[in-house]
Amino acid sequence: METLTKSDFNIDRSTGDFRYDVDYAFDAGTGLTEKTIDFICDVKKDPDWVRAFRKEALRKFESMPMPTHWASHDLENIVFDNIRYYLSQGTEPKRSWDDVPEDVKRTFERLGIPEQERKFLAGVEAQFDSEAAYSNIKAAVGEQGVIFVGSAEGLREHPEIFRKWFGKVIPTGDNKFSALNSAVFSGGSFIYVPPGVKVKHPLQAYFRINAENFGQFERTLIIVDEGAELTYMEGCTAPKFETATLHSAVVELVALKGAKIQYITVQNWSANVFNLVTKRGLAHEEAEVKWIDCNIGSRLTMKYPGVVMKGRKARGEVISIALAGDGQHQDTGAKMVHAADDTTSNIVSKSISVGSGRSTYRGLVQIGRHLKGCKNNTECDALLINTQSRTDTYPAITVRGKENACQHEASVSKISAEQIFYMQQRGISKGAAMSLAVNGFVNDLVQQFPMEYSVELKRLIDMEMEGSVG
Amino acid sequence: MISHTPEDEAMLTGWPEWFLAEQAAAFAESTETPTPTRKDEAWRFASLAPLDLSRFGKAGSISNEGRLITASVGLERFAAKMVFGNNSLLLHDTGSLPPGVIFQPLECAAREHEALFRTYFMAQPVELGSHKYAALHKANLATGAFLYVPANTHISLPIEIFHWVEGANASMFPHTLIVCGENSHVTVVDSFRSADGAPALACGVNDLHLAPGARLTYVAVQDWSRDTVAFHINSTIVGAGAQATALSINFGGGFVRGESLSRLVGEGGRSEMFSINPVEGTREVDQRTLQDHVAPNASSDLLYLNALDDRSRTIFAGLIKVQPGAKGTDAYQKVRNLILSDDADPNSMPGLEILNDEVRCTHGATNGPVSEDELFYLQARGISRDVGRRLIVNGFFNALLERLESEPLRNHLIALVASKATASALHPSSRAEG
Numbered sequence: 001m002e003t004l005t006k007s008d009f010n011i012d013r014s015t016g017d018f019r020y021d022v023d024y025a026f027d028a029g030t031g032l033t034e035k036t037i038d039f040i041c042d043v044k045k046d047p048d049w050v051r052a053f054r055k056e057a058l059r060k061f062e063s064m065p066m067p068t069h070w071a072s073h074d075l076e077n078i079v080f081d082n083i084r085y086y087l088s089q090g091t092e093p094k095r096s097w098d099d100v101p102e103d104v105k106r107t108f109e110r111l112g113i114p115e116q117e118r119k120f121l122a123g124v125e126a127q128f129d130s131e132a133a134y135s136n137i138k139a140a141v142g143e144q145g146v147i148f149v150g151s152a153e154g155l156r157e158h159p160e161i162f163r164k165w166f167g168k169v170i171p172t173g174d175n176k177f178s179a180l181n182s183a184v185f186s187g188g189s190f191i192y193v194p195p196g197v198k199v200k201h202p203l204q205a206y207f208r209i210n211a212e213n214f215g216q217f218e219r220t221l222i223i224v225d226e227g228a229e230l231t232y233m234e235g236c237t238a239p240k241f242e243t244a245t246l247h248s249a250v251v252e253l254v255a256l257k258g259a260k261i262q263y264i265t266v267q268n269w270s271a272n273v274f275n276l277v278t279k280r281g282l283a284h285e286e287a288e289v290k291w292i293d294c295n296i297g298s299r300l301t302m303k304y305p306g307v308v309m310k311g312r313k314a315r316g317e318v319i320s321i322a323l324a325g326d327g328q329h330q331d332t333g334a335k336m337v338h339a340a341d342d343t344t345s346n347i348v349s350k351s352i353s354v355g356s357g358r359s360t361y362r363g364l365v366q367i368g369r370h371l372k373g374c375k376n377n378t379e380c381d382a383l384l385i386n387t388q389s390r391t392d393t394y395p396a397i398t399v400r401g402k403e404n405a406c407q408h409e410a411s412v413s414k415i416s417a418e419q420i421f422y423m424q425q426r427g428i429s430k431g432a433a434m435s436l437a438v439n440g441f442v443n444d445l446v447q448q449f450p451m452e453y454s455v456e457l458k459r460l461i462d463m464e465m466e467g468s469v470g
Numbered sequence: 471m472i473s474h475t476p477e478d479e480a481m482l483t484g485w486p487e488w489f490l491a492e493q494a495a496a497f498a499e500s501t502e503t504p505t506p507t508r509k510d511e512a513w514r515f516a517s518l519a520p521l522d523l524s525r526f527g528k529a530g531s532i533s534n535e536g537r538l539i540t541a542s543v544g545l546e547r548f549a550a551k552m553v554f555g556n557n558s559l560l561l562h563d564t565g566s567l568p569p570g571v572i573f574q575p576l577e578c579a580a581r582e583h584e585a586l587f588r589t590y591f592m593a594q595p596v597e598l599g600s601h602k603y604a605a606l607h608k609a610n611l612a613t614g615a616f617l618y619v620p621a622n623t624h625i626s627l628p629i630e631i632f633h634w635v636e637g638a639n640a641s642m643f644p645h646t647l648i649v650c651g652e653n654s655h656v657t658v659v660d661s662f663r664s665a666d667g668a669p670a671l672a673c674g675v676n677d678l679h680l681a682p683g684a685r686l687t688y689v690a691v692q693d694w695s696r697d698t699v700a701f702h703i704n705s706t707i708v709g710a711g712a713q714a715t716a717l718s719i720n721f722g723g724g725f726v727r728g729e730s731l732s733r734l735v736g737e738g739g740r741s742e743m744f745s746i747n748p749v750e751g752t753r754e755v756d757q758r759t760l761q762d763h764v765a766p767n768a769s770s771d772l773l774y775l776n777a778l779d780d781r782s783r784t785i786f787a788g789l790i791k792v793q794p795g796a797k798g799t800d801a802y803q804k805v806r807n808l809i810l811s812d813d814a815d816p817n818s819m820p821g822l823e824i825l826n827d828e829v830r831c832t833h834g835a836t837n838g839p840v841s842e843d844e845l846f847y848l849q850a851r852g853i854s855r856d857v858g859r860r861l862i863v864n865g866f867f868n869a870l871l872e873r874l875e876s877e878p879l880r881n882h883l884i885a886l887v888a889s890k891a892t893a894s895a896l897h898p899s900s901r902a903e904g
Contacts (some may be wrong), residue, residue: 070511370812384827388794392820396514399837400810400816408820408835414827 021383031081032184034058040086040184045154049163055072064176072298078274083246085184085217139201147192148203153217154190161192165223169252169308170281177302178278179218181250188218188249193228193259202231202264202450211432219256220251224259231262233450246297253281253289255421257311261398266453268297271328271467274282275301283343284309292448294321295330296460304362306335309343318466321442321457324357324389325464333362334378334397338404342373349380350442353389363395365406380410383441385434385465395412415441435465485577486584503602512599515785515817516756520699520725526671529640537665542632544659544691545882548823549627551837555634555665557612568625572618576645580652586618590649590679594705598729598758603701606675607643615644617658621651621681628657628687628767628879635694636665644674648682650712657687657876662694663720669697672723677705682736687715687876691886694722696751702728704744707896710736710765718742719883720755721890728757734768734796741903743772746867746887749814756785757819759803763791763829767798774805775870777863778814781899787819790833794825803833807864810840810859864888 029036037058039411041051066075141148147158151233155162172182193199224230247269255261261281269275291305307316317336336345351359361380376399382391391412399406412429415437423433439458446454485649505521506513532538532555539561542553548571553561567573572583580587596604615631633644646660660676672694680686694700700723706714720726732741747755761770778783786805807816818835820874840862848858867887874880 069509091691116672180843259589267566296631305745369815382822384823384824387797387827388825389827391822391824392850393820393833395818395820395835397818397835397837398515398815399807400627400814401812402814403812403838404837405839407836408833410820410822412824412829 009068027286030084031033032058032083032128036085037183043086044186045156047155047159052147052156053167053172054183057179061176061179061183062174064173064179067176071302072300072331074329076081086186092231096249116418126429127211141201144197144199145194146197147190149190149287151188151190152186152325154221158190158192161180161223162190162221165252165254166221166253169254170250170278174278177248178250181219181278183250185219185250186207186215187216188220188251189222189232191222191230193224193230193233193336195225196224197231199231202233204233204235216245216247216249218249220249221254222252222261222263223254224256224261226256227258229260231264231450233264233453235266235268235453239470245272246276249277249279251277251279255281255283255287255289257285258287259284260290262290262292263290263305264449264453265294266449266457267295267301270297271299271325273298273301274290277303279305281305281307281316283307283309283311283314283316284437286313287311288315289319290317290319291334291456293332294449294453294457295332296323296464298328298330299303300329300331302331304333304335304364306337307344307345308337308339308365309345310339312340313342315343317333318347318349319445319448320347320349321445322351322359323350323461323464324359326350326355326357326413329360331357331360331362333360333364334363336366337364338367338371338374338376342370343371344375344439347378347380348445350383350445351380351391352385352438352441353391353404354385356388358390358392360392360394361410363397365395365397365399365408367399367401367404367406369400371401372400374399374404376406378406380409382410382412383438384412384414385438431465438465472590481567484581486581489577489580493609493611493632496605500602500605500609501632503605505602506599507551509721510599512758512787514787514819516727517725517754517783519818520754520853523699524849526639526641526699529635529642530637531558532556532560532634532636532665535560538632538634538636542634542661544630544632544661545628545878547878548630549625550754551630552615553634554613554615554644555633556636558638559613559670560634565749566627568623570620570623571625573629574614574616576611576616576647577616579618583618586649587616590647590677592675592677593699593706594677594731594733596703596729597731598705598760600701600727603673603727604675604703607645607675607701607703608672610641610643610847611645612643614643614647616647617656617838618649619651619656619684621652622653623651624655625657626655628659629878630659630661632661632663634663634665635670635698636668637670638668639670641666641671641673646674646676647685648677648688649679650681650686652675653683655685657879658689659879660688660690661723662692662700664695664698667695669724670695670699672698672700672702674701675703677715677717679707680709680714680739682710682712684709684712686713686715687879688876689879689883690716690718691883692718692720692722693815693890696722696724696753698723700726702705702726704729705731705733706741708732708734708736708739708741708768711738713735713740715742715744715874717746717883717889719746721748723755724753726753726755726796728755729759730757731760731762732770733764734761734770735764737765737767739765739768741768742873743769743770743774744870744873745774746870747774747776747784748778748863748867748887748890749784750779752781754783754785757787759786759788761788761790761801761803762793763796763799763801764793766796768796769800770802772803774807775867776816777808777810778816779810779868781811782817783815783817785817785819786835788833789823790822790831790832791827792826795809797828799826799829799831801831802828804837806866807835807837808840808861808863809837
């Protein structure tokens with residue numbers, strides 16, 4: 001067990017909080033009109049169907065109201081006209097590390113990407129602003145027939161697979177922000193795993209934002225064919241800016257019969273980012289989709305990873321950790337749609353609110369009529385650190401059919417004074433004791449993250465806890 | 471829809487002038503407030519078609535008052551009784567009430583105890599979505615029950631109130647206002663019934679106010695006809711150290727919208743919110759609740775039980791709100807859906823909003839069928855599946871009724887639930903497998 005004192009975990013908090021001037025070769029300017037879409041299409045040499053798709057999405061985006069009848073009114077502070085919807089240094093992903101420009105490389109080096117590479121991670125797809133600036137798949141993975149490319153390359157080179165599933169899991173009009181993403185998307189990953197291939201190492205992508213007032217709209221589509229398995233990891237850090245930035249991704253997962261997908265996210269955007277993400281997986285017969293989601297950064301995150309279980313015995317799972325510090329609102333949760341017999345889902349959510357932070361759990365569980373043997377289990381626990389901290393829970397559960405079962409439990413608590421006192425008696429500072437208690441609260445979930453991530457997570461929690469003790 | 475004007479009411483009931491002016495304002499508010507739409511979060515999952523109230527009109531007079539008075543039987547022993555039919559008072563029996571207790575029609579209270587009436591009458595803003603219907607209620611209010619129990623007064627026997635509606639498409643606006651003085655004790659049973667099983671509109675308000683140390687048990691037994699559209703809007707204000715137990719039982723109504731707000735305004739107050747809902751056919755029971763913890767060290771406990779058969783629907787949307795000053799809050803919220811049919815549609819939204827860290831709040835929602843193991847156990851002892859099911863549903867509800875303190879009240883309700891709920895919720899025709 002760690003017995004760190006406060007000074008011991010005085011980590012350099014400026015890591016990930018820096019920016020370099022980058023010469024943006026392609027810049028669509030601010031604001032969003034049909035012209036912006038044409039500009040993006042021209043630069044990216046999009047096929048006509050993509051251009052039509054984007055324009056249709058723009059119309060949907062413009063016609064849909066902000067969802068403030070249920071969501072935070074903070075959304076009203078997003079000024080869409082002040083946002084740059086596209087900029088890129090070049091649209092071709094760089095294949096080898098040597099091709100990556102020096103200043104960009106410096107940014108990545110501080111994020112530790114080369115180190116991750118050394119840790120036997122199968123491939124690295126690092127998104128720098130809109131486009132993948134660096135992309136490499138280990139030969140072994142490529143030989144197995146796994147396709148791991150940027151989404152732009154995916155739709156150009158593999159249209160037969162890409163078009164079949166693109167926009168099918170999350171329709172353009174699913175919500176206002178998925179419509180926005182569909183209009184201006186660039187970057188993100190496209191992965192296809194052939195039948196029976198079990199990708200041993202997790203594939204990994206890093207996302208960063210590095211332009212003031214710049215929204216990032218990556219689009220990820222992952223298809224895992226019958227009996228295949230994949231783990232995908234996504235980690236985010238972003239430099240701080242003076243004005244708010246917008247990040248609105250769409251991630252679609254398709255697990256065909258008997259396939260398994262695990263999608264892991266550690267989100268640590270800086271505290272001025274609006275992070276409005278739509279993530280959903282489609283699980284066919286006996287397939288399993290598992291979202292492991294950790295939200296630490298951003299100003300406002302709205303993210304409810306979902307699984308649509310459309311095949312018999314499909315399984316969905318969401319493991320969620322949220323940490324809301326001063327001024328932050330982590331509005332996260334899960335959606336489980338049971339659409340076939342004997343499907344099971346599990347949601348475990350833990351949130352921690354520190355200072356004036358607010359964490360919200362929003363959940364949706366649906367079990368359709370005439371289904372049998374479906375089960376859902378939901379647990380959400382919230383921990384409040386300070387008196388002004390806030391937590392909300394808003395689940396919506398519709399379970400039809402008398403051969404289905406569902407249970408939902410939630411609790412809210414604070415760190416027990418006895419625990420802290422006990423540790424202080426043994427010479428552990430109050431700050432370190434609080435960190436230990438918080439880490440203990442989320443420990444069973446953190447265990448589910450790959451090793452590098454769980455270490456990083458513990459460190460991030462320690463950092464967030466600094467100064468939260470009065 | 472409701473064509474009569476507040477001026478008509480003055481002749482019938484004698485509301486004071488100032489109240490008629492308020493009714494006129496409420497009438498304007500009810501017509502100006504738009505009907506809820508899909509976009510209203512407070513109406514999520516609710517069927518909106520029943521909100522077209524255009525077919526309902528003013529209730530006529532009761533055809534046989536004596537029959538309804540005779541039928542207004544509840545508990546064996548009671549302290550006082552009022553019977554209302556189609557918005558007028560049929561019986562007023564103050565029985566053996568202790569001195570100082572005020573138990574009279576609302577409009578009399580508005581005249582004779584204006585200060586009390588003004589302080590407590592619809593004093594809480596309607597926060598759970600039905601402000602249009604609360605305004606409609608106020609605009610059309612003709613009479614209702616007013617109960618004031620002075621400080622330190624204990625009324626040991628329950629007070630019973632009956633509300634009857636009669637005639638096709640009649641509109642009924644029942645109202646019960648209870649004000650409990652410091653350290654007073656009282657139990658009230660409100661019954662809502664249909665005289666003829668005809669379709670009707672019922673739009674009722676009942677407000678409970680508990681001064682410090684008061685104890686109130688309030689039971690609403692709703693048994694409108696299957697074709698009734700019913701709104702029941704409730705608020706309970708709990709002072710320091712006071713304890714409110716409110717139970718609503720919904721046997722009837724085709725579309726029932728219930729809103730219950732419990733606000734804990736005094737330190738150490740306690741509010742229990744219970745509901746029993748056997749639903750069948752195409753009935754829909756839509757309940758929205760709020761446990762609002764304003765004061766420190768208060769507790770609230772909500773338990774709603776739904777047994778759903780056929781194509782029935784339930785919606786439960788509950789919220790526990792812990793305000794920044796409410797440290798030491800202990801709040802609990804649970805909804806349990808017992809699913810008896812594949813076509814039943816239960817929706818649960820148990821919510822929490824916690825703004826203070828020194829709290830203990832838990833909530834839960836469960837959905838599940840009648841346990842096959844339990845049925846098998848009963849069958850092995852010679853009890854048919856059908857009877858077994860009935861016993862299990864009965865036991866499901868009884869677990870809640872057992873928590874009522876008063877034995878006569880508990881036994882009365884257990885018998886009532888056994889005869890009505892399990893008979894209707896489990897009519898054998900819906901059992902395909904027998």
